[in-house]
Structures are given as structure tokens and as C-alpha cells.
Amino acid sequence: MNKLFFFIKGTPTIENNLTGDSWTFFSSLTNCRYLNFLDVSSNQLSGVLPASIGNLSASFQDFYAFGCNIKGPIPAEIGNLSSLGYLLLGRNQLTGFIPSTIGKLKRLQRIDISINKLEGYIPAELCQLSNLGDMYLSDNMLNGSIPVCLGELKSLRNVILDFNKLESTVPLKLWNLNDLLLLNLSHNSLSGNLPSDIGNLNVIVDIDFSWNQFSGNIPSSIGKFQSLVSLSFAHNRFQGSIPPSLGKIINLQSLNLSFNDFSGLIPKSLEELKYLKHLDVSHNRLEGEIPTGGHFANFTAESFMQNYALCSETRQQFPPCGKAHKRSRSKNVVSLMKYILPPIISVILAVTILLIVRRRKSNKDAPQSEISLHLAWRRIYYRELEEATNAFGESNILGSGSFGSVYGGILSDGLSVAVKVFNLQSEQVRAIKSFATESQVLSTIRHRNLIRIIGCCSNTEFKALILEYMPNGSLEKWLYSHNYFLDMLKRINIAIDVALALEYLHHGHTFPIVHCDLKPSNVLLDKDMVAHVSDFGIAKLFDEGESTAQTKTLATIGYMAPEYGTEGIVSTSGDVYSYGVMLLEMYTRKKPTDEMFGEEMSLKSWVSHSLDENRITEVVDTNLLGREDENFSAKEQCVSSILTVAMESLNDYPSERISMREVVARLGKIKAVFLAR
Incomplete structure (x- = not known):
């Protein structure tokens, strides 16, 4: 019996120019009794996948439809393809939920539905795919938690779930996938601590947990990753010391621990990593001397910036360490950490809590x-x-x-x-x-x-x-003063910095803190152009159980949420609204109180109309986006996506506004897409 392979693939050398809703050919394919392989990738077929896909040959094994601009849902009838081994539908416009009928595809080895617009939960029915090796679900709008049962799929080799809206903790069973090679959970809202069981990933090659809300210490068992090449824990809430056991990962080439709350020394054991090419431990609370052995001489100052008290005898950007510091560093730091810091921290916390309680009672x-x-x-x-x-x-x-x-x-x-x-x-x-x-x-x-x-x-x-002291002044100065300019990347970095600050105030505390007066003049820039939110003179620190409060103190006209201005209602959603206004201002270079705005048109409605009409170049800062610009299309898409996030922050109803957690995830995704182009 012969096998039938069917290619209709558009490539740089083979161009079929299939356009429009061309899925009508599926009807004829249902008559091909021995069809095994169908590849229609890179054709602009558009349209919706027909339900007749479920009528293809019982021996049909591989379906490739990458980059075809397919719209609509994945039909439930796809579960009828009992022999399907490869399902590749990435880079399309698919919407709706992942059908639970995919769980019927018992022979499926690889599923790639990344870079679409799918939403809802990851269906637990995927756990029925006992032969599944590769799961690519990245760059969608999937939410909820990672199914616990995925940890029972011992066949899994690559699990790629980045750029979604996943939350909760990572199931403990996931750390039992001994043969896992790639694990990418970045750009979600996952939280919790990493258990020592993570060391069970014996052959893991690439781990990316960046841009989440993981916390706690990194377990020393991570040193068991002898095959690991790339590790990123950036943009989380990890704390404690950097484990010296990282120096045992002999094949490590890239290590990114930036934007966390690590303290203590940079382990000298990292000098032993002879293949290490990229290191970033910036934006933490590290102290002590920057190691000089191994590949450390090749790392720029940016790898270590924005830390608590790092020093170096060879790097001009850092203060010298001093001989006394060198002689007693290890002994003093260990003693300080073990015997002195815990009681001091306890006293500080006790006094701080006592002051707050007394102040609230007054x-x-x-x-x-x-x-x-x-x-x-x-x-x-x-x-x-x-x-x-x-x-x-x-x-x-x-x-x-x-x-x-x-x-x-x-x-x-x-x-x-x-x-x-x-x-x-x-x-x-x-x-x-x-x-x-x-x-x-x-x-x-x-x-x-x-x-x-x-x-x-x-x-x-x-x-x-x-x-x-913030040597670069305020964001307002950079937006409106002559001889100052913020390019596309600087603006999105500042937007992310401010979003991270608000996310911390709203969600990083036992009780939320509302800033109440966010605006460009209250965003200050340090020497590295990192943004810092300032001026908490009318902020509100909520008590336990509080989510809203009332105040008679007015914030700045133009930035106040409707419920704040009319009723004095303060909530974290009010900060989200102010952030949305500031985001519009950053990319239009128009104040909400500009004379062009009045009763008939506001900054919000002006931008909203331009988005609806797909004419954002009419409202965006002319210095930032012009049709003669290089990479105009990428810049336009980036700005359009950011303005969309702003509009979702400006809903008149507080309960309908997105949270700062979602803002952080969305902006991180937009930045990554922009840099990739």
C-alpha cells in the first residue's frame, strides 16, 4: 500500500499564491483514502478551518498549516484524526478555546498552536496524549493554572508556554519529568517558590521562568543540571543569596538573574563556568567584590549595575573594595548574615508594625x-x-x-x-x-x-x-523639554518600569498601597534611565480587607479616574486609570489638559478614534513615528499594541479595567515582539 503526500507550500522558491478562503479543497481531499501528510504552510488561505477536517483519511498522520492567516476556532472534529502525529498550526489568527477533543489523538507527538489568539484554560484532556513529546502553546491568551496531570506525561521533551496569562503555582508533578529538555514558562503570572524537586530535571537544556512572580530562594539542587545551557529567572521576586551550586552547571552558557531581590555575594564558583558567555545579575541587592576569574573579565558593567553595594578593583563604574574588605569579607558576611541580620530585621519589622498600628489608631x-x-x-x-x-x-x-x-x-x-x-x-x-x-x-x-x-x-x-537623587529628572521633562528625546525602546522600558512599581504597590504587599497621583512629573529617571515612581504625599495604605476608600484630597486634573473625581473613591483601579492616561501621554506627547481637548473630545477619545480607524500615525508623537522611518511597520505595530493596553486601562467602570499584573505581562510581550523584528 502506497502512502500519499500532499504539498501546497508557499516558500521563497515555491510560491502558490493561494489566497482568500481556499479551504474548499478539503472536500476533495476527504476522498483520498491513503492521504498521510498535508502541508499548506505559508499560504494566505485565511478563512476558517472546516469541520470536514475530521473526515480526512484514517491514516492521516501530519498536518502542517503554519502562517496561513487562519481565523476562527480549531474545529472539535479534529479529534477524529486518530492517527495524527504532528499538528502544527502556529502563527495564525486562531481564536476560541483549545478543543478538549484533542485528547482523543492518542498518537500525537507534537502540537504547535503558538502565536495565535487562543484563550481559556489548558485542557486537562491533553494529559491523555501519552506519546506527546513537544507542546508549543506560547504567545496566546491562555489563562488559569498549568494542569497538574501534565507531570504524568513522561514522554514530554519540550514544554513551551510563554507569553500567556497563566497564574497560580507550578504543579509539583512537573518536576518529575526527568527527560524534559526545554521548559519555557516566561511572561505569565506564575507565582510560588521553587522546590528542591526541580533538581529532578536531569537532562534539561533550557529553562526560562522570566517575567513572572516567583519568589523565595533558589534551591541548591539546581546545581544538578549538568546539561543546562541557558537559565533565566529575570524579572521575578526571588530573594536570598545566589546559590554557589550554580557553579556546578558545567555546560551553562547564559545566566540571567536580573531584576530580583537577591542579596549577598556573587559566588566565586561562577568563575569555574568555562562556557559562560552571558551573565546578568543587575537590579538586585548584591554586595561585595565582583569576581574577576573565568569569563568575568568579558562581562560589561551592565551585567552588574543597580545593586546594593558591589565593588571592584578593576571596574571604574564601581567603588574599590579595599584591602580590609578583601581580608575579612567572607568571615564578616557569614557572621552578619547568620547572627546579626535576623535580630535587626526582627526589631525593624516589630517597630515598623508598631508605628503603623499606632498611627492608624490615632x-x-x-x-x-x-x-x-x-x-x-x-x-x-x-x-x-x-x-x-x-x-x-x-x-x-x-x-x-x-x-x-x-x-x-x-x-x-x-x-x-x-x-x-x-x-x-x-x-x-x-x-x-x-x-x-x-x-x-x-x-x-x-x-x-x-x-x-x-x-x-x-x-x-x-x-x-x-x-x-535622580540625575535625569522627570519623565515630564523628557517628554516636553527641548533637546530631550525618548526613542521607542526607552519609552517602553519606562512604561514597564512604572507598571512594575504599581504592580508591587497593588499586589506585592499584605495590604495594597494606592499612589493616587500618578503622572509624568512624579516619574523620575536615574542615571541609567531606569524609572522610579515618587511623591506619595496623598497615597493610601489600605487596612486588611479594604479594597476601596473615600478621600477629600483631590489628585491632578486629567489623570484622575472618574470615580475619584466625582465621588472621591480610591482604589488600585484608580491608579490603573492614571497609568493609562500617562501611557497615552507618553506616546502622543499630549497632556490630557491640552487646549485641543474639551467637552467634545478628550485625550482618551482622540486616541480611541485613531485606533478604531487604524490611523494611529495621526496621534502618535511625530518625533517617534514617521512613515520614512526604518522598520516603520514594526514601530507602528508596537505603538498600536501599547495604546490598546492603555485603552483597556481607561474603562469608565473600575471593575472592567485590567490589573497592573496584566499590564506588566502585556508590555513585556510587546517589547519582546518589537525586539525580535
């Missing part, structure tokens, strides 16, 4: 003349601030507002700071309350994209917060 509207100094802050006296700011001279003013003024200065130890002085003369009660609120909020938060407080100076006549 009359919230009563003015306070003094504030207790947070134990982690420096005590800075008025005379030192006066000397640091040239007696608060006009030449040192960085900005001003209703609260008072911000002055740039250099403390006696050479540290550059921003001194936020509250105006007690004009509105004393309001100024004191703003000072107390901002001090309270800043004492409870710590995140790389939030302004960091260094100390305070407080007495009955003078109140100031000493903050880290």
Missing part, C-alpha cells in the same frame, strides 16, 4: 508635629542639609509643587541627594499630613522602581525627606 486628620525616625533611615540634621543645598538656594531647586520644594544637594560624605522640604508656612496641617503619609508609605516599601528614602529631618518648624 485621628487620621489631626496634624502631627513629629515623626519617629525609621530605624533604616539616616538621622540628618538641619545644619547638614543647609550646607548641602547652599542654604536652600534657588540654584539648587530641582522642582516645586503644592507641598513645597525639592533641592539638590551633596551630603558631607559625598552622597548626592534630593531634599524634599515641606512648606509649613502656607498650609501647615496639609503639609504635615503629607509629610506623615509619605514617610509612612516609604517606610513600608522597597522596590527598584520606587524612589528610595535615605533619611529625614523633622522638628516643629522644619520637615524634609532626603531621597535618592
